[in-house]
Structure formats: C-alpha cells, structure tokens
Amino acid sequence: MRNIVLVLACFLSIATANSQELNALVTVNADQVQSTNKQVYSTLEIALTEFINQTEWTNKTVKPQERINCAFTIIVSNQSGNNFDASIQVQSTRPVFGSTYETPVLNINDGNFSFRYNEFDPLLYNATQFDSNLVSTIVFYVYTILGVDADTFALKGGQNYLKEAERVMLQAQQSGISGWQNQVGSQNRFELIDNFLSPKYATLRSIYYNFHRNGLDKFSSDLTNGKQQVELSVTQLEQLFNKDVGNYMIRVFLDAKSDEIVTIFTDGKESRNQQKMATVLQKIMPTQGNKWRKIE
Structure with missing residues (x-):
C-alpha cells in the first residue's frame, strides 16, 4: 500500500508540474536607481519567476517541451520606499514545425508600469478583484502571451485567454491607474486587448494564424508556398492601416516580426509578390524604411 501511495504521489507531482504553461525568464534591472538595498530587486526577480512559472494558468495538461518560452524585462527608473516606477518589456516565441527555430510572436514595450512591492510579500492573484498593479500587469501579459500563442496554431484559438486578459484589464481599471484606462x-x-478582441481588427488574428501555421510551419515541406503565405499575411496588414493610420496593432505585430521578415525575404529566390509586400511595408511603417529597402 505504501508503494502505491508513493507512486500516486509521484504521478500527481508530475501531472502538476506538466500543467504549468510558461517557461519565463524574468529580469529586473535597477541600474538607473540609487538605492542602498539592491537585494529587493533580486527578491522581486525570483518571486516573479516563481509566480509566472509555477502558477497553473489554464486547465490544459502541458508537457515540459510544450511550455511557451517568454521573457519579462522590468527596468526600474525610480524607487521611493516601496513604490517603483518602471517599464516592462514582454516577449514570447513559439517553435516552428519541422525545425529547431523559435519564431518571435510578441515583443511589447510598456513604458507605463508603476507598482508597490514590499520585499518578501507573497505575490497573490485574486481573480475577482484588483489588489496589486504589479500582479495584475503580470497576469494580463501572461494571458496575452497565451492568447496570441494559441492564435498562431488555430484561427482565433486564443479567444478564451484574451478574454481573460480583458477581464484583468476591466478589474484593474477600477484603480484609476493610467495604463489601464481608455x-x-x-x-x-x-488599447492592446481591446484591439485584439475587436471585430474591427479581426484581420490581425487571421494574420497571426496564416503567418505562422500556413507560412512558417510549411517551410520544411514546401518553402515556396510557405513564403507566399507569409508574404500574403504581411501584405494584409495594409487593411489594418486603412482602418486607422498609425494603428497600434501594426506596431505590435512588426515590433516582433520585422527582422524576421527581412531575413526571410533576403534569403533565396525572390517570391512572387515580394515587391508589393515591400511597398506595403514602406507605406504602413515608413520609420523602418531602411529595413524594407533590403527586400525591395
């Protein structure tokens, strides 16, 4: 009987470990801050790493190799007691089928991230109310990562996760903190989560799906067709541009994908509509003109 209990305990332990969805690298950089207690930043870094990686965010069973690789980089610009002014950069990748390559999915830089933190206080998430801007911001981006990652595998596959991020945002709005306000x-x-879920910008989520599932994932079996699907997806960004000049979601997509697009279309034979794609990119993000000229 004792052996059976031990086997069951080990099984449950493995199942619990495998249900955690993220493999996050957390960095807290406080080089700009003159502080006598630098240890608080190390403590925060460890606490956030454990919070993100050891929390079960979904009801899915996830194998270790299926966990999403992501990074949260917090740059603290000012500290006053237990109040911190900072920015946070959130990045995620996902594997490309038939290769060892990890493609960037998100690269968001949020410069409006102020929070309170007492060293060694536990990080607790209350799904029914807003308690902490630190925790709510992290949870918001966790569900955004989960949602957009799922969208790259199935058309609108991340809907439930993005709705959860929206719920976090709506609760946090009660705080009056500017990063959550309309x-x-x-x-x-x-704006980030409102646009992801808005029917007005539904094209964006199709772009995420087609770029990755019908594009990159087909490179190993049919490179020509895969590149054409990537090309088509990028060209469709013009539809978002035509809805709103300076559309934030174009920036969200290209902040993660611009270097990759250049690499794809400067390596090998020119694809069918490459010139058209380059013209669209010049139009929708002229500030990156030097990059786009490489693929003209």
Whole structure:
C-alpha cells in the first residue's frame, strides 16, 4: 500500500508540474536607481519567476517541451520606499514545425508600469478583484502571451485567454491607474486587448494564424508556398492601416516580426509578390524604411 501511495504521489507531482504553461525568464534591472538595498530587486526577480512559472494558468495538461518560452524585462527608473516606477518589456516565441527555430510572436514595450512591492510579500492573484498593479500587469501579459500563442496554431484559438486578459484589464481599471484606462491616442494595456478582441481588427488574428501555421510551419515541406503565405499575411496588414493610420496593432505585430521578415525575404529566390509586400511595408511603417529597402 505504501508503494502505491508513493507512486500516486509521484504521478500527481508530475501531472502538476506538466500543467504549468510558461517557461519565463524574468529580469529586473535597477541600474538607473540609487538605492542602498539592491537585494529587493533580486527578491522581486525570483518571486516573479516563481509566480509566472509555477502558477497553473489554464486547465490544459502541458508537457515540459510544450511550455511557451517568454521573457519579462522590468527596468526600474525610480524607487521611493516601496513604490517603483518602471517599464516592462514582454516577449514570447513559439517553435516552428519541422525545425529547431523559435519564431518571435510578441515583443511589447510598456513604458507605463508603476507598482508597490514590499520585499518578501507573497505575490497573490485574486481573480475577482484588483489588489496589486504589479500582479495584475503580470497576469494580463501572461494571458496575452497565451492568447496570441494559441492564435498562431488555430484561427482565433486564443479567444478564451484574451478574454481573460480583458477581464484583468476591466478589474484593474477600477484603480484609476493610467495604463489601464481608455484614453484617446494612448498605446496602453486597454488599447492592446481591446484591439485584439475587436471585430474591427479581426484581420490581425487571421494574420497571426496564416503567418505562422500556413507560412512558417510549411517551410520544411514546401518553402515556396510557405513564403507566399507569409508574404500574403504581411501584405494584409495594409487593411489594418486603412482602418486607422498609425494603428497600434501594426506596431505590435512588426515590433516582433520585422527582422524576421527581412531575413526571410533576403534569403533565396525572390517570391512572387515580394515587391508589393515591400511597398506595403514602406507605406504602413515608413520609420523602418531602411529595413524594407533590403527586400525591395
């Protein structure tokens, strides 16, 4: 009987470990801060790493190799007691079928991230109310990572996760903190999740799916067709541009994918509509003109 209990305990332990969805690298950089207690930043880094990687965010059973590789980089610019002003960069990747390559999916830089943190306080997430801007911001981006990653495997496959990120945002709005508010012209957490879920920008989620599942994932079996699907997906960004000049979601997509696009289309034979794609890129993001000229 004792052996059976031990086997069951080991099995449950493995099942629990395998249900965690993220493999996150957390970095807290406080080089800009003059502080006598640098240890607090190391403590925060460890606490956030454990919080993100050891929390079960979904009801899915995830194998270790299926965990999403991601990074949270917090750059603290000011500290006053237990109040911190910072920015946070959130990045994620996903594997490409038939290769060892990890393609970037998200690369978001959020410059409006102020929070309170007492060293050694536990990081607790309450799904029914807003308690902490630190925790809510991290949870918001966790579900955004999960949602967009799932969208790259199935058309709108991340809907439930993105709705969960929206719920976090709606609760956090009660705090009055600006990063969560519906402010005209603000490229913040409200606008990010509102646009991902808006029918107006439904094309974006199709682009994420086609670029990855019908494009990159086909490179190993049919490179020509795979590149054409990537090319088509990028060209469809013009539809978003035509809805709103300076559309935030174009920036979200290209901040992660621009270098990869250049690499794909400067390696090998020119694809069918490469010139058209380059023209669209010049139009929708002229600030990256030097990059786009490489693929013209």
